[in-house]
Amino acid sequence: MAATDGSAEALDAFVRARLAEEAGNPAASLSALRTVSSLAPGLPGVRGRMLEQAIQAGDFDAARSAAAALWDSGDRRFDAQLVLTVDALRRSDWKAARTYLAGQQDKAGVDVIARLIAPTINAWIDVGARAKRPERHLIAASPAARPEPALLLEATLVELAARRGDDAVALLDTIKPTDRSSQLVALRVVSALRAAGRDDAADGLERRIALARSEGDDPLTLLSGQPVATPRAGAAHWLALLADGLGRTPHGSPAVPLLFARAAGWLNEEDWQVRAVLTDALVRNGQAADALALLGDEALPPVLTMRRAELVADAGDPAAAIVLAERAAAAEDTPRSLLLRYADIAREAADDAAAERAYRRLEASLGVGDAPLRAAVLVARADLVLRTQGWDAAEPLIDRALKLGPDDPMVLNFAGYSAIERRRDVDASLKMIEAAWAKEPQNPSITDSLGWAYVLTGRLDEAVPLLEKAQRGEPENAVIVEHLGDAYWKAGHRFSARYVWRAAALVADADMATRIETKLRDGLTAATLAP
The missing domain is CATH 1.25.40 (Serine Threonine Protein Phosphatase 5, Tetratricopeptide repeat)
Incomplete structure (x- = not known):
């Protein structure tokens, strides 16, 4: 210039x-x-x-x-291509959408378009243009030698939208929804089948999804009730599915899933799954305030109400977060995952009564085969009771957890650490922590427990290497960092102790920060030893 x-x-x-x-x-x-x-x-x-x-x-x-x-x-870059394709779909300009979709790309862009986007978007464009056999794009993209169930299930969704229910049901009989993506598409197919009056086929597909599904409540599976029947809705649901998968890629750029999620939202923000995926993409990109605004004040499904509660809590309004969390968990058949999230919000808000209510409801929902989860709930309840009522009230809960999970590293570590920090049966408590560490030696929390137990029992030569390892595993865990500083001081490494304490002070809560400030001024004493 x-x-x-x-x-x-x-x-x-x-x-x-x-x-x-x-x-x-x-x-x-x-x-x-x-x-x-x-x-x-x-x-x-x-x-x-x-x-x-x-x-x-x-x-x-x-x-x-x-x-x-x-x-x-x-400059026909991929993000421009996707935005222009979305614009054409919004205007029902099928010719323009197809032209943009086929636009020139660099090699990486071609791969993305050809493998992830083009078959599905072209199929939905054909639905809008009332072309014959719109599902052909998806079937061609799923080779017979290595069928991709998500693409084939999307083909049945396209056939249902094109009012070819018999063909959709016939194709459906050949598909097994195995992976998470195919299960999410299958849930959409279930909704579309019910909307088309095909309840028998919907029931059969639901049973196959249940057989394939892993344990746990995936938030997106709790938002599966909206059928997909238009090109805009179809393209939006698929782009959101891609955004969700890309957002789960370790160490991936947050900009890429946000691009797909934005595109999905611009096509159909009324879709709850799209809204959920876009919310998480915004949070990953450091836009929590925008994510909260996206969820708004309107009536939301319980899983999105709970997500709003978490964002409100993160924004510094725990009282409002509790109100929202209780609303999300109000139904008697509230999924376990939402009860756990409700309990987490209550604990963060220091509402011990609400947390206890959530844990009791969760425990009441468990069956005979849920021993590991029941033990985990008992540990959570015991941790809560330790803070509010002390050891005597918590010990029966810890004993019950140990009976349910005598070999569970998490249970062993919690039971041993809780006891040894109160000097309760030190030898037996130490053995429990050692047993937990033997099962999970790479777990920073368990490594910290064992290192701190060795500090408390005078085995400093063994304690320091363990605490250093724990700190490398979780360098921003204030508890672990303070433990390491205290161990350094006891071992005579005063300079290292002060250096580590200063690091812990950067991420410490108010009580810990006060304790560390005293240690930095006066050195370590019995009164300022970490809990």
Whole structure:
């Protein structure tokens, strides 16, 4: 840019855009980038950055405008392609949607389009265009040698939307919903079958899903009641499914699942699964306030009400979070996963009575074959009772947990650590912790328990290496870091102890911070030894 008043203003706006981006304020960044674009329309990279910030901010008009400018200039990047495809679907312009979907890409983009998106979106475009056999795209993408049940189940969903129920049921008989993605699609098929009056086929598919499903309540499976019958709804549900899967990829960029989730939301934000996936994508991208706003104040399904409660708690309003959590868990048949989340919110809010109610309800829902979960609930209740009523009230719960899980590392560690820190039957307690560690030597919490038990029993040479290992495993766990500092002090490593205590103080709660401050000033004493 030439050194003119306009270029200076553009540079100032660009700096403001970058600062807003780094501060996690995409709307402000987008506004500043608009100024840059108006003052210096030829500045390289501005349109791409505008598209990225518009996607994060959820500004569809801005995203469409930036994507169109990039596309027309020959920069046919994947995010622009997806936004323009979504725009065409929103307008029911099937020809344009197909054109954008087939647009030129770099090799990575081609792979993504061909494998994950094109078969499904093309099938739903064909439903809208009333083409013959729209499911053919999906069936062709699932080779006979290695069938992909999610694609084949999506094909039955397409056939139902095209009002070819007999063909859908016939295809359904050949598919086994094995993995999580196929089970989630299968739940949509169940809803579509019921909407089409095919209850027998829906019942049969539900039984097969139940046989394949692993234990636990997946939040998305609790939001499966909305049928998918239109191209927009079909494309939205599939893009949300992809966003959810990408969000579960370890060490993945949060921007990629957010792109897919935004696209799904722009197509059908009334879909509860889409709303749930977009909420989590926003949280992963550091946009918790936007996620909370997305859920709004309207009536939500229980699982989304519980998610809202968690976000409200994280935002610093525990009282309001408890109200929402109780609303989410009000039904007698509340799933166990929601009761556990209710208990976690109650504990974070220091509402011990609410937490106890949640644990009692959870325990009452368990059957004979649920011994491991019953033991875990008893441990949680015992931990709560230890804080509020002391050892004598908690000991019967701990004993019950040990009878149910005598070889469970979590139960052994909790029972041994709780007893040894109160100097109750030290030898037996230490043996329980050692047994837990022998089963899970890589678990930082159990490693910390054993190291601290050795500190309390005077075995410092063994304690320090264990606590160092625990700290490497969970470097931001204040309890572990304080334990290591205390062990260093007892072992005579005073400089190391003070260094570690300062690190612990950065992540400590109020009580721990006060204790560490005293140790940093006066050194370790019996009164300031970690609990």
